[in-house]
Amino acid sequence: MLTGRKYRLDFTPEQGEFAERIGGACRSVWNTALEQRRIYRRRGGWIGYHDQARQVAEAKDDFPWLAEVPGHCLQQALIDLDQACARHGTWKVRWKSKVANPPSFRFPEGGKITVERLNRRWARVKLPKLGWVRFRLTRPLGGKAKNATVSRDGEHWYISFLVEDAVTPPERHADPGSAVGIDRGVVKVVTRSDGRFHHRVFARDREVEHAKKLQRDFVRTAKGSARRKEAAGRVAAMARKVRRRREDFAAKTAHTLATGFEMVVFEALTTKNMTAGVEPRPDPEQPGAFLPNGAAAKTGLNRSILDKGWYRIELATRSRARYTGTHVITVNPAYTSQTCNVCTVVDRKSRESQAVFRCTSCGHIEHADVNAAKNVLTAGRAEFAQPRPGVRAGARKPRNRVGRKANRQATAAQSTATAGSGLAGIPRL
Template identity: 85%
Template sequence: MLNGRKYRLDLTLGQAEFAERIGGACRSVWNTALEQRRIHRRRGGWIGYHEQARQLVEAKGEFEWLAEVPGHCLQQTLIDLDQACARHGTWKVRWKSRVRNAPSFRFPEGGKITVERLNRRWARAKLPKLGWVRLRLTRPLGGKIKNATVGRDGGHWYISFLVEDGLAPPERHANPGSGVGIDRGVVKVVTRSDGIFHHRVFARDREVEHAKKLQRDLARTRKGAQRRKRAAARVADLARKVRRRRQDFAAKTAHALAAGFELVVFEALATKNMTAGVEPRPDHERPGAFLPNGAASKSGLNRSILDK
């Protein structure tokens, strides 16, 4: 079976700068190729991966900043774009922004990646053109590397390996015939039909108040100023911490349910409809005035639902 392994990288300053350039080149190739596809569609034509890959080879001969980055990362970007356009359509695929999208690129050939263990906590991996990079070995690889994806999350770089562990999925579940019903709520995140709860507080009260303070500090800064960038980074760091807790809880809970039960049934909640705003009610006796409609309490309920 294929499994993912994610580790935190310890890049040198030169490696981090080069990784930023690789991510920027991949983003430029994605946006240029997407615009090229849309131009052909407007003219009633079509262009695919093979033609764009051929033109990419010619562009690498003209632009040095394209030639210095690993070519397989650029080709993989075109492959990902081709799959996204086939799945969602050319007009629904989004652009990649330097501000909103963190740099990320993939090395598709796992045979060219070498991983060596240094000690109990650290290892190093040899990546094309990046050379040897140190990574925090929090768990064994446990298989043959198929590909590797390098990306930045905040101020840190991470590498994700797709490995083949050599294990075959079982023909039957470990608990055949078992089933459980799942109720999702606000007080408890997950309530099982057998009376067991799965719950975790993603943001503590102190962190919620601190987040409000950071948001106020950000609102007082001037756009484009260095002080605003530092304030935005502090807000993003706290939000990133809460997001990782939520991802960790979701992964562990999903694993426990899938390993314990053959059938899992849960309610398909229309979260978008449940968190819709309340329309104001006009006061017909007083033109231009509105009656109280509980918008404040509904707003608090919406925040609780979206948090869980």
């Protein structure tokens, strides 16, 4: 199966600087190519990957900073852009900014990547133009690398390999028939239908206060100043620390769930429950209206510090499930918190408080989240017993990288019209 392996690189200062330049070139290529696509679209035309790749190759003669970096990384940036545009539309794909997008670039050809083990702790990888780079071998690579992505997170550089580990998925889960429903929440991050919880505090109250202070400090600094850069670094470092805890928690929870159960049922996340925890305040002056609660202002903090990582848990479980033969399914979350799991009566009033469910019909009392998780499991069993064809989440039809036939023809028409002008339509960098 294909799997990911991430290690911290030990660049020499020169390699670090060069990597920074490769990342910069890929970002420029992304932004320029996106701008070009938009210009074409405004004129009613279309330009695709092949033309853009050719133009980048040609531009290397004029721009030494393009010529010095590995060409495959630039091509990969164009492929990524092509896929992003196909998936989200040319107008929704975003620019890459130097501040918001740390450098990241991919070497798409596994055949050009050589990995050697040096000793028990260290290995080295040979990357095109970067040469040999050492990295701490925190776990075995476990197979042949199919590609490698180099990225910087804060002050450190990392390499992620896509590895074919030659493991075949099991025919059936080790514990056939076992199933669990999951309720994701704020008070407990994960509540299971069997009454167990998985919880961790990702940021203690003191840390949240500290993050708020760092955020305030950042806002007070002047744009473009050295202080601002420093303040931004501190905000990012704090966010990184919290994110690591979240990632660790998600991985461990996913492992427990996937090894323990043949079926794991989540409630499908909606925009509404994704932003839970930020409740609007009723306006006392105007009944029915709500006051702004600073939610927009807090979005950054919510995302980086207060986020519970609900989606990450699901992703991690799906990833782990491939190795254990677990089925991960999602069900409609409607009424799971208001339905009695014993008598199935739906009543909003049954949810007595945040923590307690007391059925208004049969009197059943249970922890509110456990009751919800049980309903999620019930819904999951029903769904799994009768899978509806075409409705279940699954493979998206793969898109042709070059676009549809009509698009190809449009491109051909455009490129003959603009042939000979080099980087036609691309604003000069």
